[in-house]
Amino acid sequence: MRAQPRRAVVGDGTTARTRARGRWRRWRWPLALASLVAIVAVAAALPQPVTSSVALAPDNPAGTGARAVAQILGRQGVEIRYVRTSGEAVQAAVAGSTLLVTGSALLGDDQVEAIAATEADLVLLDPDAYLLDAVTTAGEVADVAPAAGSSVRQAECADDDAATAGSIRTGGAGYLARTPDAVVCFPAVAGGAGAYLAVDDGARRVVALGDRSILTNDALTAEGNAALALRVLGRHEALTWYVPSSTDFGTEAAGPGTSDLLPPWAPVVGLQLLLVAAVAAVWRGRRLGRLVTEPLPVIVRAAETTRGRGRLYRRSRVYGHAAAALRAGTASRAAARVGLPRTAGAHAVIDALAAATGRRTDDVAALLYGPPPTDDAGLELLARRLDDLESEVHHL
Template structure:
C-alpha cells in the first residue's frame, strides 16, 4: 500500500511537471483562444517556422526586438512616453496594431485620420503594396492618412475621406506597417476575406516575431525587474529538496510490504470448455452482439482453414482467400464475403453464416 501511494504521488508530480498549452484572456494575445484572441494566427505562424515570443513588458520587448526581427505592438493606451520612446528606438521592423497618440513617435509619415467605426466593413486594397494586393480585401475599421511621401495607404473605407485607409506602410531603413484595427488578427475574423493573408505576410516577414501586448503591471523600464521567488531561496535549497526526496523514497521502500512467493491453489470447480462456449454464446445472444459472434466464428474458421492449408498464423487475409479459392474451387469474391464480409443483421443471418463457414471448412478438409 505505501508503495502504491508513493507511485501515485510520483505520477501526479510528473504529470504536474509536464508542459501544458498556456491560454489567457488577454485581448489579441497569441495564447487567447476566445473570439477576441489571436491564437489561431500565432499557431499558423509557428507552423510556418516563425518563433513567436509573447511579452507583456516594455523591457522584454526591447530586449527581444533585435535587427532582423518583427516587433508587433498591440494598442498604446497603457504606454507612457518613456515606453514608446524605448520601443521606437529598437532596430526591429514595426507592426503597429490600432495605435493612437503614440503613432508620431514611430513614424512621421503616417497619422490617424479618424476614430474607429462601430462595425468593421469590407475594404479593397486599392494600392500597390504587395501585402495588401495579396490580401485583396479585409474587414477593418478606422482610418489612417499619409503625411509623408514614403507612406502607402491601402484599404480605404466607403465613407472615409480621400487618401485615407485602414492600412499604411512605410518602407525605409526599417519597415513600419500600421493597421488601424485589431479585427483582422482576431480568431473570430482571421478567416474572413483576405485577413489571414495580410496578417501572415505582415507578421511572418522574419524568423522571429516579438508579440507585445502592454499590461497594467508594466513598469516601463528597460532594466530587469526584481528577483524572482527562486532567487530568494538559499543556494542549498535544491540539494536539501533532493535529499528529502531520497529519504522519503528510502522510507517508503523500508516500510513497504514485501510480496512473497506465488502460492497456487486448486480451483473450486472445473468448468468444461463446452460449457464456456455455450455461456459465451448466451451472453452474445442476450446482448444481441451478432457482430462479435460473427467475428469469432469467422476468425476461428479462417485460422483452422489456414492451418489446414499450411499457412502461418501471420498470413494476410488475401493469402488466406487465395489459398481457399485454390483448395475449394469456389469464387474468390464469395470466400472474401464469407470470411470478411459485413456482420449479420439478425439471428437467421448469423445461423446461415455459421452453416456456410462449417461447410467451407468441410470442403477444405476433403481437399
C-alpha cells in the same frame, strides 16, 4: 466437527493478526498520503498545453486571442517571442526582426520613446497619434481618422502585402496619408481614410492596422485577413509579440528572477510539499469547538471607519493609494454593470467601458490606469471624473 486452528501467542499477549491490525492503524494515513502524492505527481507530469486568456496573446485559443495566426507563423519558420513588458520588447527588437505592439493605451512616454528607438520593423495595432508620430522618422506622416463600422474593403493601393490580401473585413480607426512616404490601403470609401498604413523610409518598415480584431481567432478567416496578417508579421524569421500590461511601467528589461534560477520540476515539488503540509496539519491539528459569541466593548460604524481611513491617507499624503482604491472600486463596479467577470483584464474593461459610454479607449485607460495624482486637487478631480464615468455606465 473441525478443530479451530490455534494462533500462536507471544510473550506480550499479541498474535500475528493483532500485530498486523495495529500496524495497519499506524500506517494507513501515511500510506493514503503517499498514494495521494503519487497521483498528484503523475497528473503533474502529464503534458498540458500552455494557454492564457489575454486578449491578442499568441497562446490564447479563445475568440479574442491570436493563437491561430501564431501557430501558422510558427509552421512557416517564424520564431515568436511573447513578452508583456516594454523592456523585454525593446531588448528583443533588433535589426532584421519584427516587433508587434498590440496596443498603445497602456504605454507611457518613456516606453513609446524606447520602442521608437528600436531598429526592428514595427507592426502597430490601433496606435494613437503620439505613438505613430514617434516611430516614423519623418514625423507626422499620417492623420488618425475616427473609427468606422466593420465592412469588406478592397486594397486600392500599390502595397504588396495589401495587394496580396486583396480584400479584408475590418473596422476601427483609419489613416490619412500626409506625405508621399505613407501608403494607405483598404479605405472605407473611395479616397477616404484607410484601415492599413505602411511607411517605409529605408531604415525600417512601419505598418499600422486600425482594427486589432484582424489578428483574432474569430476574424482571421474572414476575407483576406489571414493573408494580410501573415504577410505583415512574417517578413522576418524573428517576431517579438508585445502585449502591453497594466503593471509594466519601466523600459528596463528585468533580470532573472527566483523562478528562473529554479529547475523546471521545482513548482511541482513545491506544490506537493504544500499539499503534504496541509494534509498533515488537518490530520494532526487540534480540533476547535463551536464559536462562542460575546458582546463587543464598542461598536464602530462603517462610515466612521471609512472616514478614519481617509484621514489617515490625507495625513500621510499617500495620494497613490487613495487613487488606486478609487480606481479599483470604479473599475470593479462598472465592469460588473456591463457584464464582465471579476477576472476580466485591463484591456477588456477598457474596451467594454469605452463602448458603453462612447468615450475613447485612451481616455478610459488614462482615467482607470493612468499616473496617480500628486496633490489634493488632483485627487479630487480624479474622484469626480471616476464618478462621472460610473454614472454614465449606470445610466445604461
